[in-house]
Amino acid sequence: MTDTVKVATRAPEALQELELGDSFSFDELVSAVEHRRGRPLRIVELADLSDRDGICALWFGTDAEDLVVHTRSVSALHRQQFVLHELAHIILDHGHDDDLDGADQLLPDIAPATRRRLLRRQDLVTADEIAAESLADHLAAAIRGSVMHESKYLEIFG
Amino acid sequence: MPNGVPSLPEAKDGREDMTEDESKMAAEELAKRLRLLLDVSIAESGEEPTYSQIAAFLQTRGVSLSRSRWTYMVNGHRFVQDRALFEALSDYFEVDPAFLAGGADVPMPAKVAAQLDLVRAMRAAKVKSYAARTLGDISPEALQAITRFLDNEANEESAARGPRTVITADGPGGK
Numbered sequence: 001m002t003d004t005v006k007v008a009t010r011a012p013e014a015l016q017e018l019e020l021g022d023s024f025s026f027d028e029l030v031s032a033v034e035h036r037r038g039r040p041l042r043i044v045e046l047a048d049l050s051d052r053d054g055i056c057a058l059w060f061g062t063d064a065e066d067l068v069v070h071t072r073s074v075s076a077l078h079r080q081q082f083v084l085h086e087l088a089h090i091i092l093d094h095g096h097d098d099d100l101d102g103a104d105q106l107l108p109d110i111a112p113a114t115r116r117r118l119l120r121r122q123d124l125v126t127a128d129e130i131a132a133e134s135l136a137d138h139l140a141a142a143i144r145g146s147v148m149h150e151s152k153y154l155e156i157f158g
Numbered sequence: 159m160p161n162g163v164p165s166l167p168e169a170k171d172g173r174e175d176m177t178e179d180e181s182k183m184a185a186e187e188l189a190k191r192l193r194l195l196l197d198v199s200i201a202e203s204g205e206e207p208t209y210s211q212i213a214a215f216l217q218t219r220g221v222s223l224s225r226s227r228w229t230y231m232v233n234g235h236r237f238v239q240d241r242a243l244f245e246a247l248s249d250y251f252e253v254d255p256a257f258l259a260g261g262a263d264v265p266m267p268a269k270v271a272a273q274l275d276l277v278r279a280m281r282a283a284k285v286k287s288y289a290a291r292t293l294g295d296i297s298p299e300a301l302q303a304i305t306r307f308l309d310n311e312a313n314e315e316s317a318a319r320g321p322r323t324v325i326t327a328d329g330p331g332g333k
Contacts, residue, residue: 048300049303053297053303054294054295055292055304058291059290061286064284067311094287105290106288113254119285129291
């Protein structure tokens with residue numbers, strides 16, 4: 001997808017579909033995503049990784065659950081944006097574009113056709129990354145406007 | 159085939175300029191890639207391709223593959239250096255020739271090996287979709303850390319499924 005207008009408009013639409021209103025807590029966001037996907041969402045910090053390793057966070061959608069893995073970071077704000085970016089991918093239901101030529105940031109040295117065959121997964125295009133970052137910004141703004149005490153948000157980002 | 163790349167001897171295995179450790183590692187890397195392709199075939203067709211099926215296909219390309227050679231390739235017992243064989247196998251499995259041949263002429267870069275291992279772990283963990291937020295190149299160490307994590311996830315998931323099937327020349331259990 002390369003239509004920039006579509007990219008720009010998908011984030012507010014996706015946010016609206018979550019039916020969370022203008023401000024919500026991190027817990028409420030996670031619950032809404034789980035409800036919408038009909039499966040659990042786990043968020044895991046990988047102690048072996050730091051943001052010096054070239055990676056901030058990953059989303060793995062398996063048969064049974066959504067798994068967000070993020071690196072350690074001294075900045076809670078950075079961690080927040082890492083995780084919200086991956087939640088945005090989940091909310092936007094990325095990973096279904098049939099684009100053989102798409103760049104892959106995780107597996108750049110495996111030829112696209114081979115990668116697609118091995119993983120039976122379509123490659124994420126740059127537009128998806130832009131859309132995810134855009135939605136992550138919307139999510140962060142909404143969470144900033146909510147009460148965050150005693151939430152998973154503080155366990156993860158506090 | 160790229161221009162200017164000399165053909166390699168048809169059936170020469172191992173490499174004279176490799177140490178024993180390097181040769182062993184290259185053999186294991188090749189086996190890892192072959193097993194990944196076999197795994198993909200099983201997922202797609204429900205059956206593992208047999209030696210006979212693979213050898214028959216290769217024969218149509220003018221490439222001979224003995225049963226014993228296939229067995230030690232797929233089990234990583236000996237490094238095989240055979241460009242024509244790699245190209246024919248790549249055709250059979252419908253993957254880019256570099257996927258198999260990449261390790262034949264030069265040792266596989268650590269980051270490529272780490273990416274392939276991650277692909278294996280992602281398959282084992284039944285990952286259907288993924289996305290990564292990166293800051294430039296991901297280090298091999300980071301890829302390995304993610305691979306270990308997914309392997310642990312898959313192991314917990316499949317603890318009750320029993321031991322891994324041994325691959326023989328004619329598929330699981332030597333049927």
